[in-house]
Amino acid sequence: MAEKKYSKYIIEYDPTRWPMERRPIVSHMDESVAKGSYFYIMHWVAPGFADNLGDFKYAGHPPHIHKDAELLFHIGGNPEDPMDLGAEVIMYLGPEMEEHHITRTCCIWIPPNFIHSPWLPVRIDRPFLFIEVNQGPSHTEKSYRQILPKEARERIPWEMWPDEGYLR
Amino acid sequence: MAYKIDVKKCLKCGLCVTDCPEGAIVVDDKVTESDGLVLYTVRIDPDKCTDCGVCVSHEWWCPAKAISKA
Numbered sequence: 718m719a720e721k722k723y724s725k726y727i728i729e730y731d732p733t734r735w736p737m738e739r740r741p742i743v744s745h746m747d748e749s750v751a752k753g754s755y756f757y758i759m760h761w762v763a764p765g766f767a768d769n770l771g772d773f774k775y776a777g778h779p780p781h782i783h784k785d786a787e788l789l790f791h792i793g794g795n796p797e798d799p800m801d802l803g804a805e806v807i808m809y810l811g812p813e814m815e816e817h818h819i820t821r822t823c824c825i826w827i828p829p830n831f832i833h834s835p836w837l838p839v840r841i842d843r844p845f846l847f848i849e850v851n852q853g854p855s856h857t858e859k860s861y862r863q864i865l866p867k868e869a870r871e872r873i874p875w876e877m878w879p880d881e882g883y884l885r
Numbered sequence: 886m887a888y889k890i891d892v893k894k895c896l897k898c899g900l901c902v903t904d905c906p907e908g909a910i911v912v913d914d915k916v917t918e919s920d921g922l923v924l925y926t927v928r929i930d931p932d933k934c935t936d937c938g939v940c941v942s943h944e945w946w947c948p949a950k951a952i953s954k955a
Contacts, residue, residue, distance in 0.1 A: 782948050812896060812949050830900070830945040861948065862922050863896050870920050884903040 726751075748854040755785075756851035762804065763844040767837065775869045777835040779878055780809065780861040785853030787827040789836075791819055792846040803843030808836050812864055832861050857882030887936040887955055888929060894951035899925035901947055905940060909933035 728750060735745050744759040767776070793802040799822060806819040812832050819825070822845075827833050858881045862870050890901075890910075901910040902925065911933075914926035940952045 782945075812894075828945050829943065830948045832948050859898070859900065861896060861898065862920075863898070863924065867920075870922070875921070883900070 747856065753854075755854055756856050758849040760847055761844050762806075762838055762841060762847050764841045766841055767839065773869075773872060775835050775865055775873070777837040779873050779875075780814065780832050780834050780864050781858050781878070782830045782832055782861065783827070783851060783853070783859075784829055784857040784882060785851050786829050787833075787852070788848075788850040789825040789827065790846070790848035790850065791823055791825070792848065793822045794843050794845055802845050803841070804838055804845050805840040806836065806838045809834060812861070814864060832864065855882065859883045887938075888934065888940055888952055889955040890927065890929060891951045891953065892926075894949045895927070896949040896951070897924035897926060898948065899923070899927065901940060901952065902927055904946070907933050907935050907937065909935070910940070 728744075728746065730742055730744050731750075732742075735742065741763065742758060742760040744757065746754045746758075747756040748754055789808075791802055791806065793799060793804075795801045795803055802820050802822055804820070808817045808819055808825060809815065810817060810825075810831075810833055825833075858878070860875070860878055860880060862873070862875070865873075899912065902912055909930050910927050911930050912925050913928055916924045916926075918924065940946055941954065944950075946952070
């Protein structure tokens with residue numbers, strides 16, 4: 718397609734910058750992609766997504782915080798019932814790791830510095846869209862491994878989840 | 886000094902040490918566990934604290950909600 722004046726505003730995901738890993742990402746935006754953009758990631762969560770997580774209760778992204786508020790949209794793909802997520806996701810919230818089972822289309826509001834995760838899809842009947850919206854220009858993260866049982870901490874590949882944007 | 890740290894709630898993450906604008910939250914002890922986790926025992930230095938209230942200015946300034954008015 719011929720390049721037009723505003724073609725630069727139509728942005729496709731660049732898999733050479735961010736590998737797909739196990740999630741089929743469809744959009745990744747931040748200030749390095751478009752000046753002035755906040756940090757967003759959108760990906761599908763399809764059947765099989767969590768197959769390699771096994772029976773580990775604390776599998777998936779370990780407990781962490783961000784400097785900026787975050788919105789976690791879970792959007793079901795059932796046109797007959799848009800509020801049906803078609804899946805079940807376990808999400809832990811707060812320093813107490815309060816357990817929530819997400820089965821409906823929703824947005825989880827994560828205030829700045831609020832401890833959240835693991836986020837663990839345990840049943841996926843139908844693909845759903847997951848949109849991560851950070852209300853800041855770049856990604857920040859600090860893990861809270863101390864709220865996990867010690868035996869769980871030892872099973873987590875922490876190199877996958879480095880702290881970012883926080884002073885040590 | 887108008888604020889206190891609840892040591893039972895404190896997760897020893899040390900975030901308050903870097904975020905206090907007056908540098909009034911100080912490290913008393915630092916322990917590195919076998920898996921690399923670093924834990925900080927902290928306290929409020931009454932000589933540095935100006936009672937500015939930043940540490941309770943929003944709900945999760947402290948991710949453990951361990952700081953409150955004395």
